[in-house]
Amino acid sequence: MSETAMELIDLKKTIGKKEIIKGLSFKINKGEVFGFIGPNGAGKTTTIRMMVGLMQVTDGDVQILGNSIKNDFKEAIKEVGAIVENPEMYPFMTGEQNLKHYARMIPGISKERVQEVIALVGLEKVVKEKVGRYSLGMRQRLGIAQALLHKPSVLILDEPTNGLDPAGIKEIRQYIRRLASAEGVAVIISSHLLSEIELMCDRIGIIKNGELVATQSVNDSTDAEQQRLSQIKLEVTPADKAMELLTSHHDINAEISNESLSFQLEKEKIPMIIETLVKHDVSIYQVGASNATLEDKFFDLIGENIIE
Numbered sequence: 001m002s003e004t005a006m007e008l009i010d011l012k013k014t015i016g017k018k019e020i021i022k023g024l025s026f027k028i029n030k031g032e033v034f035g036f037i038g039p040n041g042a043g044k045t046t047t048i049r050m051m052v053g054l055m056q057v058t059d060g061d062v063q064i065l066g067n068s069i070k071n072d073f074k075e076a077i078k079e080v081g082a083i084v085e086n087p088e089m090y091p092f093m094t095g096e097q098n099l100k101h102y103a104r105m106i107p108g109i110s111k112e113r114v115q116e117v118i119a120l121v122g123l124e125k126v127v128k129e130k131v132g133r134y135s136l137g138m139r140q141r142l143g144i145a146q147a148l149l150h151k152p153s154v155l156i157l158d159e160p161t162n163g164l165d166p167a168g169i170k171e172i173r174q175y176i177r178r179l180a181s182a183e184g185v186a187v188i189i190s191s192h193l194l195s196e197i198e199l200m201c202d203r204i205g206i207i208k209n210g211e212l213v214a215t216q217s218v219n220d221s222t223d224a225e226q227q228r229l230s231q232i233k234l235e236v237t238p239a240d241k242a243m244e245l246l247t248s249h250h251d252i253n254a255e256i257s258n259e260s261l262s263f264q265l266e267k268e269k270i271p272m273i274i275e276t277l278v279k280h281d282v283s284i285y286q287v288g289a290s291n292a293t294l295e296d297k298f299f300d301l302i303g304e305n306i307i308e
């Protein structure tokens with residue numbers, strides 16, 4: 001059974017006269033990794049700043065375990081752990097010393113919890129080394145460990161893969177999945193790079209111009225259905241006649257560009273299509289089929305390339 005960790009209810013933000021966030025509503029469950037994706041300037045950081053109480057909500061609400069960030073700020077915010085800007089760490093202290101130093105500032109954190117979070121992000125081997133010698137990936141993991149010290153229900157990471165090399169991204173990916181299941185926290189990760197975070201998310205929400213365009217489970221049944229479909233490309237003459245035949249005989253809505261038709265279809269049905277076209281004297285020059293990826297679908301949804 002899923003339990004809601006965080007809920008955005010018609011969340012809005014206006015700065016000056018500009019409406020930057022235009023009414024976002026969605027829920028994130030405990031133990032879920034949720035990717036918050038959108039092109040630069042879409043409003044991810046603004047939304048996250050409201051989620052973590054760094055910016056006032058103009059209208060609507062953010063609820064964390066049912067507590068409103070507007071009305072029960074203290075209760076709500078104690079369930080949030082976040083890395084929004086680069087975490088402050090002392091480079092001349094070891095990772096462990098940094099965590100202990102931070103833990104002393106929060107009431108009720110046990111020594112055991114410090115060791116627990118170190119293990120959660122897999123830093124046992126380097127935790128006695130000075131942070132100044134850490135890679136960016138290790139520093140990010142130490143930041144995550146720090147954000148988890150007080151056992152929050154929601155962990156929010158704003159662009160955690162920024163500046164990381166592929167190995168660093170892989171490191172973060174592995175630990176995020178693990179801690180969502182081990183700690184049962186809801187993890188929210190923002191990024192403008194779908195390809196980098198797709199593999200670690202259960203679900204993805206796409207934001208554009210301050211509005212939620214879609215939410216999509218990464219591996220749900222509709223997705224499996226989608227994966228059976230191939231993107232078919234046909235080079236034919238005359239293309240308009242071919243298009244009519246596809247619609248009338250096979251109920252396919254194709255897109256036409258020059259002499260080329262594209263549409264989605266199960267691969268097994270290609271011979272049937274070709275038979276119809278040949279029977280009606282359409283010349284076929286080329287047939288191509290490729291699987292539509294999650295990326296393709298997102299390009300369709302947001303109408304532009306969000307991958308750099």
Ligand SMILES: Nc1ncnc2c1ncn2[C@@H]1O[C@H](COP(=O)(O)OP(=O)(O)OP(=O)(O)O)[C@@H](O)[C@H]1O
Pocket residue numbers: 015018020038039040041042043044045046047192
């Ligand atoms: N303080 C502000 N005053 C006016 N406009 C702002 C302010 N902060 C953000 N904006 C505008 O709000 C929009 C959303 O910005 P935001 O930083 O939330 O986007 P983002 O999705 O996080 O983008 P990025 O991926 O580039 O960080 C942008 O058009 C930005 O110019």
